[in-house]
Amino acid sequence: MTFILLLVVLLAAAIVAIAKLLRGSMQHPSNLSQLLDELEPFNLAGFRHIASGVDDQYLKKKLPSREYRTLRRIRLVAIYAYYKSAFRNSSLLLSYGHGLSKATDPELSAFGQQLSTAAIQLRLVLVRGVIGIFFCYFMPLEIPYWRQITERYDGIGMHLKALSDMHAPDLTVAVSNHFSS
Amino acid sequence: MTLIYSCSLLPIPVLAATAIVMYRRKQHRLYPVFWANLIFQFSRVTVECIAYRTSYKFYFYSYWTASACSVIFSLLLLRSIFLTMLRGYSPLSWLRRFGYEAILLAFWGLALLVTYHNYGGRTFEQLISDAEQAVSFTAVGMFVFVVGSSVVLGIRWTSAICGIALGVGLLGTVDLVVYAMRSHGYWLSSVAVGWIETITYNCVAAIFAFYFVPKREEIPVPISVRPELLQWVNGVRGALSK
Numbered sequence: 001m002t003f004i005l006l007l008v009v010l011l012a013a014a015i016v017a018i019a020k021l022l023r024g025s026m027q028h029p030s031n032l033s034q035l036l037d038e039l040e041p042f043n044l045a046g047f048r049h050i051a052s053g054v055d056d057q058y059l060k061k062k063l064p065s066r067e068y069r070t071l072r073r074i075r076l077v078a079i080y081a082y083y084k085s086a087f088r089n090s091s092l093l094l095s096y097g098h099g100l101s102k103a104t105d106p107e108l109s110a111f112g113q114q115l116s117t118a119a120i121q122l123r124l125v126l127v128r129g130v131i132g133i134f135f136c137y138f139m140p141l142e143i144p145y146w147r148q149i150t151e152r153y154d155g156i157g158m159h160l161k162a163l164s165d166m167h168a169p170d171l172t173v174a175v176s177n178h179f180s181s
Numbered sequence: 182m183t184l185i186y187s188c189s190l191l192p193i194p195v196l197a198a199t200a201i202v203m204y205r206r207k208q209h210r211l212y213p214v215f216w217a218n219l220i221f222q223f224s225r226v227t228v229e230c231i232a233y234r235t236s237y238k239f240y241f242y243s244y245w246t247a248s249a250c251s252v253i254f255s256l257l258l259l260r261s262i263f264l265t266m267l268r269g270y271s272p273l274s275w276l277r278r279f280g281y282e283a284i285l286l287a288f289w290g291l292a293l294l295v296t297y298h299n300y301g302g303r304t305f306e307q308l309i310s311d312a313e314q315a316v317s318f319t320a321v322g323m324f325v326f327v328v329g330s331s332v333v334l335g336i337r338w339t340s341a342i343c344g345i346a347l348g349v350g351l352l353g354t355v356d357l358v359v360y361a362m363r364s365h366g367y368w369l370s371s372v373a374v375g376w377i378e379t380i381t382y383n384c385v386a387a388i389f390a391f392y393f394v395p396k397r398e399e400i401p402v403p404i405s406v407r408p409e410l411l412q413w414v415n416g417v418r419g420a421l422s423k
Contacts, residue, residue: 003295007318007361014321014354017328021347028337091335098336101269113269120270123335 028095032164035096036174040085044150044157044180047082050075051146076136079143083130086149090126093119093156108167115159122152154179185372189379190230192386196223199390208341208393214261215345218254219389225251226382245309252316255349256285259323262346266327266336273334280330281323288322289315296364310364317356324350344392348385355381 029035049055056075060068097119100112125148132144157179164171200219203209209216225247232240260281267277292315328346331338338346359377362369 003298006291006295007357010318010321010325011354011358013325013329014350014357017325018347018350018354020328020332021343021350087335091337094335095337098269116269117271120272120334124272127333 028099029092030099032160032168032171035092036171036178038092039089039178041178042082042085042089042153044153047079048146048150050082051079051143053142073137076133080130080133083126083133086122086153087126090119090123094123111159111163115156118152118156118159122149122156125149125152185375185379186230186233188383189226191383193223193226195386195390196226199393202394212341212345214254214257218258221250221254248313249316252320255320255353256323258345258349259327262342263327263330265342266331266338284326285319285323288319292316292318292322307364310360313356314360314364317353317360320353321350321357324353340392340397344388348388351388352381352385
């Protein structure tokens with residue numbers, strides 16, 4: 001019985017993986033402008049505000065526990081939505097960085113590697129953050145890793161600003177708008 | 182000549198054409214394990230077709246030996262995909278170094294445990310099905326792990342890598358279903374197994390050809406320096422040097 005259960009789970013996962021491969025994961029942004037078009041909006045200041053525990057402590061003191069719990073659940077859903085956007089964006093940034101690292105220009109290639117490293121670090125913190133959010137639904141914990149996420153996202157913004165300053169000055173404003181903190 | 186025998190000959194020209202096209206494009210240097218696998222599969226089908234017409238004993242041994250080698254190739258292919266995927270990401274070097282082997286050991290242990298935990302009174306045919314079930318369980322587990330880690334880490338694949346993984350995954354999944362059903366005594370006639378395996382194998386050969394024979398653009402290298410800007414920079418440099 002255990003084996004049948006394991007087998008069914010494994011086969012279901014394999015079918016999902018095959019379906020994912022059939023759909024393809026082939027969209028790679030080929031330039032900075034395309035990358036900016038495909039990035040989902042991520043308001044860093046808004047995220048910081050909603051994830052920090054300052055408001056939470058205040059509301060916990062002032063509101064009846066039932067209302068507080070409802071409000072906390074809504075807050076967690078909003079944070080999860082932010083994480084989902086950041087997840088998608090980190091994948092695009094990884095893909096763009098990987099493509100840049102193959103450029104013939106050594107400066108661009110080095111920049112691509114730096115961007116890839118920063119994006120994968122953001123991704124790893126996001127994975128931990130999403131797992132943490134799951135536990136926050138059941139336990140009265142503070143939102144985990146939100147500081148690291150904002151720092152890493154900000155760092156990537158700085159990287160892209162430097163790139164646009166050097167190679168695409170007309171995109172600097174768009175980069176600044178997306179990564180404004 | 183039976184219909185199933187004719188169908189089992191179909192992958193021979195497809196695999197040969199794919200291997201030749203890859204060689205002409207020098208892709209055998211980019212994907213050495215996959216190219217070696219294509220050559221192996223081509224030889225396998227050819228030898229099995231000859232053996233089928235020659236003697237049952239020869240066919241039996243060639244089929245099961247080739248099946249074992251095929252699983253080893255699948256695991257090597259998945260390993261090469263995993264290593265290629267994580268290349269260039271220094272924060273993931275620990276995963277690149279030990280991740281695949283650690284998960285392979287875990288899946289292999291789990292497969293042996295669930296296959297042989299309640300053992301006894303097995304026929305020779307069931308023994309073979311059990312062994313195949315254990316190895317295909319491991320192969321499918323590794324396939325899920327490799328695709329899953331790519332999804333979690335957000336690393337996008339090229340079409341070639343997608344094609345290799347799709348072929349390996351499809352073959353492993355169908356093998357697992359067939360051998361698990363046979364091993365657990367579910368009725369599945371040899372003719373039905375033969376047809377399922379042949380159709381799947383043909384599909385896999387077609388998938389490999391689809392992803393490798395037409396010329397495809399791999400990841401486009403982003404062009405951040407636009408020609409007009411470069412021209413402008415050169416103009417400024419020229420003006421400053423005067």
